[in-house]
Amino acid sequence: MGYREDAKIIKALADENRLRILDLLHSGEKCACVLLEKLNITQSTLSHHMKLLCDSALVNYRKDGKWMYYSISKEGSDVIKEMFLKYISVSDCNCSCTSCKEEK
Numbered sequence: 001m002g003y004r005e006d007a008k009i010i011k012a013l014a015d016e017n018r019l020r021i022l023d024l025l026h027s028g029e030k031c032a033c034v035l036l037e038k039l040n041i042t043q044s045t046l047s048h049h050m051k052l053l054c055d056s057a058l059v060n061y062r063k064d065g066k067w068m069y070y071s072i073s074k075e076g077s078d079v080i081k082e083m084f085l086k087y088i089s090v091s092d093c094n095c096s097c098t099s100c101k102e103e104k
Contacts, residue, residue: 001083008055008056009056009080011052012055012058013058015052017045020038020039021039021049021050021059022058022059024038024039025059025071025072029069029070029071030069030070030071031068031069031070032046032050032067032069035070050068050070053070054070057076057079058072058077059073060073
C-alpha cells in the first residue's frame with residue numbers, strides 16, 4: 001500500500017465517534033439502529049462515519065431488508081496492523097550517516 005491509502009485509513013480512524021463505532025463492533029456485528037442508540041448521533045452522521053469506515057475497508061456491511069449491519073473487516077484489521085508496524089517499528093540501521101553513528 002502507498003501513502004495515499006495509508007492516509008485514508010488513518011483519517012478514518014482519526015475521529016472519536018469512529019473509534020467508538022469500532023469499539024462497539026469489536027464484540028461482533030451490529031445493526032445501525034444499535035449503533036445509533038449507543039452513540040447518540042443522528043442517522044445522517046452515522047451514515048457519514050460508516051461510509052468512511054467502509055470505504056477504507058475497515059468495516060464490512062450487509063443489508064437485510066431495510067436494516068444495515070456492520071462488522072469489523074478481518075482483512076482491514078490485518079492491513080491496519082501491518083501499516084502501523086511499518087511506520088513505528090524500529091530497524092537496525094546499517095547506514096553510515098552521522099545521525100545513525102551517534103545513536104550506536
